Amino acid sequence: MRLLMTTSAVLLWLSLAASAEAxxxxxxxxxxxxxxxxxxxxxxxxxxxxxxxxxxxxxxxxxxxxxxxxxxxxxxxxxxxxxxxxxxxxxxxxxxxxxxxxxxxxxxxxxxxxxxxxxxxxxxxxxxxxxxxxRGDDERNAVAAKLTQLWRDDLFAIVDDGTIYGREMAETFRAAAEQAALKPVFVDTFRPQLDNQIGLVGRLKKAGATKVFAGGDGDDIAIMGRDAAQLNAGITFAGGENLRTPPGDVPYAVGTLMIATPEWSxxxxxxxxxxxxxxxxxxxxxxxxxxxxxxxxxxxxxxxxxxxxxxxxxxxxxxxxxxxxxxxFDDKGDLGQNPFRVFRFDGTHFVPLEDK
Incomplete structure (x- = not known):
């Protein structure tokens, strides 16, 4: 009887050990x-x-x-x-x-x-x-692909703030548009962190732009939207995920587009x-x-x-x-689909814009 109990105990111990190991x-x-x-x-x-x-x-x-x-x-x-x-x-x-x-x-x-x-x-x-x-290039690739598609029939402009980030975003979009046989009506570099962008908006309006991608910070894009409204320019601005950060004293203009990943929550x-x-x-x-x-x-x-x-x-x-x-995951280990999407500011927050 003692041998049976000992054997059972050993078997139980081995089972528990195997379970822990696995x-x-x-x-x-x-x-x-x-x-x-x-x-x-x-x-x-x-x-x-x-x-x-x-x-x-x-x-x-x-x-x-x-x-x-x-x-x-x-x-x-x-x-x-x-x-x-x-x-x-x-x-x-x-x-x-x-x-x-x-x-x-x-x-x-x-x-x-x-x-x-x-x-x-x-x-x-x-x-x-x-x-x-x-990936690091997913944002600019999404900007290029989605805005080239969305603005195919619009007069659009491309501006950037001169930073590496802004220039890479702008250049990737410009190259994609060229591949799609599209040409912006205006391309320029703007001075960031100004109290107003009246001069830039005036030049955009004169060029006939109704859509503008701005490679830069959310504060600058908010100011552009405000100044465009004051000049009745009829311009919609778009930016990258930098717009995820709330702007300062100037709110985003209703209709502003943001290309960013979703809020996972x-x-x-x-x-x-x-x-x-x-x-x-x-x-x-x-x-x-x-x-x-x-x-x-x-x-x-x-x-x-x-x-x-x-x-x-x-x-x-x-x-x-x-x-x-x-x-x-694809064969390289990257996501099989670019996670960046287009969002539109509704006056309170950015909501998903259905892809066309």
Whole structure:
């Protein structure tokens, strides 16, 4: 009888040990110290809530948004034998972490790094990285594609504030318009941060422009809209995601267009948003993308286990249902679809404009 009990106890212990060993462990990399700590807390909160809801264990590491921090975090993940890592907001951290994680065959889903070379160099580096967010060139490519389509039959102008950001946006749009056999009626560089843009608006009106893309800050575009209304110029202005930041003393003109990513809390599953509220967590910033990254990790790990395929293959070229909608990664690890959309200011906030 004693032998039977001992054998049963051993079998139970082995079963529990095997279960613990097989437990899915997700690494969460986030800057939990330094100036980006508030953003890192968003990643930590979102991933933690998703892990709790999906029955997963997590191992969190502070990458500090630095090269040294990224390497330290990666070594912690390898030592902990995590199955996959989500997070990373900074290029410096992820670029030192990826070689270490690659050697350990641990894929990474980054929720915040936009650096284009991260995935463009995949054929050379072999880094197992997937980007749950836009690339650095997605914004300007979306501006070019969407405004070329929207303004095909309009007299449009392109101006920028002379910064690298503004010029790249303006030039990408101009080149796309040229490819579509369209030509702006006015192209210029404006002086930013002026109290008024009457001179610029006067020149735009004289050129006959009814639509204007301005590569610059939201404050400048708000002032242009105000001055255009005062001159009865009949001009609609558009800008990039810089318009997401509320302007200063001058509000945006009704009808102003913004090309930006959605506010994830507005498109997310309401039940998930309520779950955040129940935990007193604001569903903003990187919280929902981090939640979605953990959901993707769980599905991909389960698929890889059932099919016997490498985890990288399970992550590529298939749809994942997440809290923020359907996500698909292409062969490079980028999102299969540019996430930028067109929004229109209705006098209170920006609302989605149905694509034509």
């Amino acid at each position: 437990e899915t462990l997700v690494g969460v990399a986030a800057p939990l110290s330094g100036p980006s700590a508030i953003l890192g807390k968003q990643v930590e909160d979102g991933a933690g809530l998703a892990a709790e809801a999906n029955g997963l264990a997590i191992k969190t590491a502070d990458d500090a948004c630095t090269a040294d921090g990224g390497a330290v975090a990666a070594k912690e993940f390898v030592d902990a034998k995590v199955d996959i890592v989500v997070g990373f907001l900074c290029t410096e951290a992820i670029e030192t972490a990826l070689p270490i994680l690659k050697n350990a065959k641990i894929p990474v889903i980054t929720v915040g790094v936009r650096t284009e070379s991260l995935t463009d160099r995949r054929a050379k580096t072999g880094w197992p990285v997937y980007r749950l967010g836009p 507005e498109v997310a599953d309401p039940k998930i948003v309520q779950a955040f509220g129940a935990k007193n967590i604001a569903p903003d910033g990187y919280t929902l993308p981090a939640y979605a990254a953990v959901e993707i990790a769980k599905t991909a790990l389960a698929d890889a286990e059932s099919s016997g395929e490498p985890l990288g293959k399970a992550l590529t070229g298939r749809d994942f249902a997440t809290a923020i909608g359907t996500i698909r």
